[in-house]
Amino acid sequence: MYQIAIMGFGTVGTGVAKVIETNQESICRRLGEPLRVKSILVRHFKDGPYRSLMTDDFQTIESDKEISVVVETIGGVDAAYTYTKRALMAGKHVVTANKQLVAEHGNELLALAKEHHVNYLFEASVGGGIPVLPPLTQRLAANRIDEIYGILNGTTNYILTKMVQEGMPFSDALAQAQALGYAEADPTADVEGHDAGRKICILADLAFGRRFDPAVVPMEGISKIDLRDIKIAEDNGWHVKLLGRCLRLGEFERTAYVAPHLIREDNPVSHVNDVFNAVVVRGNATGEVMFYGKGAGELPTASACVSDVLECLLERPARPEIDWSEDTDGFVDPKEIPGRFYFRISGSIAEAEKLFGEVLVLKDGEESALIAGPMTESTAKQAASKLSVLAQMRVLD
């Protein structure tokens, strides 16, 4: 029998216990032996079916030789960071859904895992239940990955879907997302793009093999999106989505950012709605491949954690391809990467064309909307400073 511990027993932690219980049969078929949760680390004991497994003392887990894998679902950095290090040093595999910890300290924790011949796996940190990291690191290994982009945050996608489908203003849609439990009481990390930003950093780290520091990756959220721009976009065959995106620019040069984008309706990503996530990986041989599913939630995220637990237990060598260099050099500010931009201006298309040359017209009148470029964001901002710009957004080409 294999035995594991769960640290933290919120939504994801509870889900992990449930998935192991419910799907014991298929898990056992895969492992050849049953899998059991032996200990659950909590701060405060809670009654319920798992009460007898709870402990508030990390040391009982750390020193328990029977526990071979620890699932960290504490979240954040502090305690999660400390316990993860100690678990790895005690020779236990660690599996996590904690994107903040991976984005900020992934390097160090992976190195520590290698040193102790165990795995540090974090499939659940990106895309919840969608299996995207192993395809990226293993199955697309015959490709040079040139770009990854996607809808990486379910809360903001839910809000945008409400804004589009029901013409609901941002603040009302946010309130509804909070009422449904999709958004936190403090929604900053979601709506300002930080959550998506951590995820694009992890994807980019793995795809390009060098560290993306979340502190220097520009992240813009959806709180400033106006319903008028959504309407103009929709009327012209475009959808507005919050994307995380990273691009290979040269051998070492690369960029990443999070920002709202206009996406053509013939791109399947534009039809990803509600709390669903989608990640598009562009390889030089395979072209664009998309992974789609529920990016959050108790069971999908837990399913990814348990799948990582199985991976750890199947006695393969620690996976060497999950790795990236600590080197952050070569990061190019996305402002300097040419792309097309959407503008809504107070004024006519003729005025815009004086500055931008020929543009794609979405609306002409006293208030006009257009797509201009390709040009860098710096150039766009400079040109736009001579216009009365009411809204500006990136366009995904």
Place this chain on the structure above:
Amino acid sequence: MYQIAIMGFGTVGTGVAKVIETNQESICRRLGEPLRVKSILVRHFKDGPYRSLMTDDFQTIESDKEISVVVETIGGVDAAYTYTKRALMAGKHVVTANKQLVAEHGNELLALAKEHHVNYLFEASVGGGIPVLPPLTQRLAANRIDEIYGILNGTTNYILTKMVQEGMPFSDALAQAQALGYAEADPTADVEGHDAGRKICILADLAFGRRFDPAVVPMEGISKIDLRDIKIAEDNGWHVKLLGRCLRLGEFERTAYVAPHLIREDNPVSHVNDVFNAVVVRGNATGEVMFYGKGAGELPTASACVSDVLECLLERPARPEIDWSEDTDGFVDPKEIPGRFYFRISGSIAEAEKLFGEVLVLKDGEESALIAGPMTESTAKQAASKLSVLAQMRVLD
């Protein structure tokens, strides 16, 4: 250095050689050593950059101890079957894109591979460059897989896209697909659903652990689809797609089939157009997860083959989860599985409702269109025999 052989040098075989050449750097990073094509088995020698590697004698490959993996891209059963068996018996891993061979003899070849401690991998047989089999067998292992459905054939999806977007009749769209090289001179395997049928059998074999015999899985293609039904569907928020689908019905009971379906436009699969493929896997923990990308073509398919080659070479134990029982018992005729059905009839909705009870009305008049059910196909056919049915199609719910 790792050395491999390619058998057959058509589109996919050539692609394999190209991908290995172009992406030598990322392949080498993953393998720790270079990868080289040592021999190419052909029936007729062809001039070109690979001329010096060609042989028409399988024995030179079979007896070459330096060749550890053979990529079979011959296609069909006969020679491919014989050489695959001999290569496995000679202790070489075999990688293939040959869905017919896998669907018909996968069992036997997997058993032979296990016996000789090598792998028989066939990622490229389903979904071209989309990594779908490893997520299914490895990453969703913490799930009970309940259903898989998808657009598994690029040629028919291209034809349907032309019919929808340009109102082109089936025969014209087929001719265009042939002119572009998307469809064979004899398009039967594609347009009658056999190609999609082999693929759904392979997915179902892996997901449910028991053999699906392509000979008993009903396969219906797109040659009878009328533009009028496409138009009625589109006007009502539905799209018409050819789907392969398999369902878990009980512990052993299961079904599979290929047929055109009406799909709601809020299902992302309905927006998968042109030669793209999409596979949806429904797990009891992760919910619906979709994999999307180019399902065919030289480089995407070759990329999947090369990725399987790397998998074979990375000295992991032969993958035990790629396996299914030979047992074909428990297959239930999909005619007996309840679902909804689309009908176009000569007559009014009132007439239809006398038979079906309340229906979803898509068009009322002298010619009417409706969605009825849930009911089994047998019931549907029986009821419909009392109506003047002009067209009938499954509905994906």
